[in-house]
Amino acid sequence: MGDVMGDFAPITPTNECEEHVFIAARHMLKALGTSKNVSDDLRRLLADVDTHLSRRTQITVNMIDVTREVEEQLKFAQEKIMRWESNTSTIWASGPEKASDYLQAVYDIQRLTASLRSSPSSSSGNQKELLDRAHSVLQMAMERLEAELLHILAQNQQSFEPEYVSFHSCEEDIVSNVSIVSTEDESIGNTSRRDSSGTESEDHIVDLVHPDLISYIKSIANVMFASHYDQEFCHAFTNFWKDALDGYFFALRIDKLSIEGLLKMEWNCLNGKINKWIRAVKYVIRVYLAGEKRLFDQVLGEFGSVYSTCFVEASKGPMLCLLNFGEAVAIGTRRPEKLFKLLHMYEVLADLLQDVDSLFSSEVGSFIRTEFHELIMKLGDTVRATFMDFGHAVALNPSTNPCSKGVIHPLTKYVMNYINTIVVYACTLNLLLDGVQDGAELVPFAQNISLDNFCPLAHHLRSLTSYLEHNLDDKSRLYKDSSLKHIFMMNNIHYMVQKVRDSELVTLFGGEWIREYTAKFQQHATSYERVTWSSALSLLRDDGNTSRKSILKERYRGFNIYLEEVYKIQTGWFIPDTELRKDLRISISQNVIHAYQTFIGKNSGVIGEKHINYTADELENFILDFFEGSPMRLPSTHKK
Template sequence: MKSLFFHSSKSSPSRTFSSTSSSPSQSSHARPSTPLSESMLESKMSHADTLITKWDPDSSSYAKITSLFFENRGEARDFIKSVSDIQRAMHFYVSDSSSHHKLVHAQRLMQIAMKRLEKEFYQILATNRDHLDPDSISARSSTATTRSTSSDDEDADIIDDDAGEAIKEVECEASLAMSDLRSITDCMISSGYGKECVKIYKIIRRSIVDEGVYRLGVEKLSSNNLNKLDWETVEEKIKIWINAIKVSVKNLFSGERILCDQVFSASDAIKESCFSEICKDAAIGLLGFPESVSKCKKSPEKMFRFLDMYDVISELWPEIESIFSFESTSVVRSQAVTSLVKLGDAVRTTVANFESAMQKDSSRMPVPGGGVHPLTKYVMNYVCFLGDYSGILADIFADYPLQTQTPLPVAMLENSPSSEDPISSIAARFEWLILVLLCKLDGKAELYKDVALSYLFLANNLHYVVSKARGCDVRFLLGEEWLSKNESKVHQYTANYERMAWAKVLLSLPPNPTAELPAEEAKAAFRSFNSAFDTAYRTQSTWIVPEGKLRDEIKVSIARKIVPPYRAFYDKYRVLLQKEPHLEVVVRFAPENLENYLSDLFYGTGVSGSAAGTKSSVHSRVSAQ
């Protein structure tokens, strides 16, 4: 039997060895030493005959059940050397027509030896499954690399003696097993019997790889199968896959490649053939899973799982490219690229659908009290999560510049969508999504009949947008200028709210609160102020500012505008009106009370009755003063 991986595999022994008979070693200058060489050859053949016959599995029960490499490593090395001696003898006999019977005997010994080595090869692979599992091989390779780079570090941690000895023992057994396998394959391949050991190796090692993938819990599911499952189930399968692909590439496939390279170092062709047949199908199956998922129905919540899978394949790509570098495994690299392309398509489609859904939102119900709209919360939470994937998104959208299908002004963007920098490009896309949201909010503000409330609504929502952006990685994309600019807009909205909501209250007081007025005019001013403040307070008691800092800022700003002029007017005319009957009807508010009333605002709780009715009467205070 001859190896399929060699050109001489179909040649007869006589044809194979006759090609060497015309070599310089057979020149006339070498003939005087022929008898001595023949004598030595006969001696080596006699020794080989004895040793190989001893380990013939068909000659004794001892040879059938005993492992040569386990029983006597020295004799195993001698056995390998004897095979080389038989090869040399066959070369010699084929050139001597009178040695035909010796050539036949040598061929018989070679077949016995190959049968023995085939048996040893199987036993070593089968009995060392634990020591030769890909995870362990990959881990030992990494450990060896680490040791080589830190061997001179005097501060390196010292491993516990018992644990260290156990590790060394396992490593030693694994190294011996790989060395034995390599010596057997080298011997069998050089003898033209590579096919036999390759067949055994592929069967055993493929079963190990397939079992490893199975234990990682990955199921082979088509896009049709996945579409029949609920998304929560698919998400769980994606999480399992992410762990599985990391372990498979970094340990399973990496370890198998290392083992193949070492065991079949004598033949690049056999090395490639073995690794390809053992790992290719499993790798294609694993790397094909994201492609199947990408074909599922698109929805915004699926985006992050698409990105997770894209991220892990991108991270593993250098190792995938290195491990599956053979031409016969190029299909694995192609599958990885295909999955990346399909996932990228899915992400771009999902982002487009997300933007479209925002623009199509047609809810006409105003948020009570001008609070933060659910659309604002949903979009900004989504955008902030996307910010965690900005690097991946920059890669996915690198060749897809921002193209808008709406009349919204792109010129409003701080970040140019035409920038060649991928990060600037993705920053423009984030800014665009937020701009679409803000334009939708402008439309929803018009649903409020009270203009002041519409401004409060815009202030609340823009403040939420800026706060969320500043609190996540999106802030690095949008930049401080964008954040500051929109914080200024929040202040403009609150200023507009204050002007529209409290203008009547301020106008109810005289332009100069300390100017001399007749008692009747002063009383009329108090009554006007009472009515305006009471109306404003009752109206705004159901309005809300959810964020505490903004709420306090607005209250302080209102108090600074109203309380000082009212206090000046109050102090000016309190003595004049002190003897006025029913003073509590005319002067319903003390300056201190105004601040208390204002402190109750923007919680959305509402009040019953008038503003003055919610607090203690100020008549006693006025009288006391």
């Protein structure tokens, strides 16, 4: 390229020779015209030829003048272009005047090229040589402009990153390590609820380059398009932003993994990646790509569909990467703990649907719109299937050993914390579960749940608690002690009522359900008292057959033996809820203490003071030891 100036030798002598030939011919015609031996007809013919040669001479002179002018202008423009070939500085960094001067030189070469192409003698050797040289200079200028474009973009690309990146740089190692299978209260909610971090930046379109530089980039685009180097500009511009988006993916800590690789990934690892994916997909679509499309429109908008084609080309790779990740999660193995992430992903994509439709509204971007819509549908299908699978798992959950001390079963905590977390996604689940059967055939009495005045989610959650109650009833049959069976059912149903009453679930279950299930755990408390204390109280009852002293003493001794056995066993049982434990103790005391006081009051003289082991107050204190979870023994009698 550097030899272009050296090869630019003057090309006008050939035209000057042609001019001399025409002049010589005209002199010969004039000499013949003055000859007396020429006829009138020949004289007229010679005059016509002279006129033609005169015109041709004038055209040739004009062409020589034009060629000289084009040559001078091309030389002048070329000097401006070549001046920067040996200059290590960038044109636009040298100031707007230098840049404007360079662009004007390029426009001059474009004009001269067009002039040479349209010239009648463009096929002549001289003008063809000029045209070739103009093309060479133009090619050189285009290469320089492409380099200038990339330099401007690289040097002036706005440096920014999502606010959450710095706070979550180690997130993959620490997030969501607590499994949903945990039965500790609130563990599910704390690890599965939406993460709202970074929302401030998600709704702000960014400038990918400083706004002041847009006019520079656009000026390069205009001159390259005018020079028919539009493909070169688009290729350079598009590839730059492809690479830039790859860089932002790295900043967002998004790994480009295959669907197969994601399907093989352990849930704890995948869970952390889903958290990052959720933040990234919102940021990339609503912030980054929105800014990128605005930039492409500002630079290429006046060139018609070119700008949308370039935008889609620059963004399709990362978009498909994000969508492939979502698809891998959607088609992966269904597990209950995945439901919340699936719901979150579904809601995020549904919220971004209009953004995607707007970003890729052109025909060339229709395939991305289609894939996005299809992913939302797949996630919705997976949410429904996972939710229904959960109900089936609750109904059919097996047990081989009874729960120690009659406490709240892990399944009860699991289910109630699970559905308590689901409330966050009530609107979405109502949409997805509308018209879906709840599988009531798994639990016969679940078929009696009325649909009246209940949304789809409420109906399914009430069915879930029916499944749970039915399963708990099966588990209670594992207890050999009937009293403990009722304590177990009371504890678990009370927990269910408590979790509904003290949360947003109350709006879905309603007061009727709370009253119904409150009555159920109260009935189990009553049944416990009947099964446990009815035989003991019968020993203290006056049935008209207590006239004999030996019978009274035997009954009293039998009551004490029974009390010691019940005390030893039931102090080891546990009622976790303080109020429920207190209420049951009070109820026991009211029945047992009253009967004991009456019996002792009537028969103390017969039994003998020294044989009465415990006072009523002592007996009441013993009852206060019940259901604390630590087995105890009654103190030895202090009566002598």
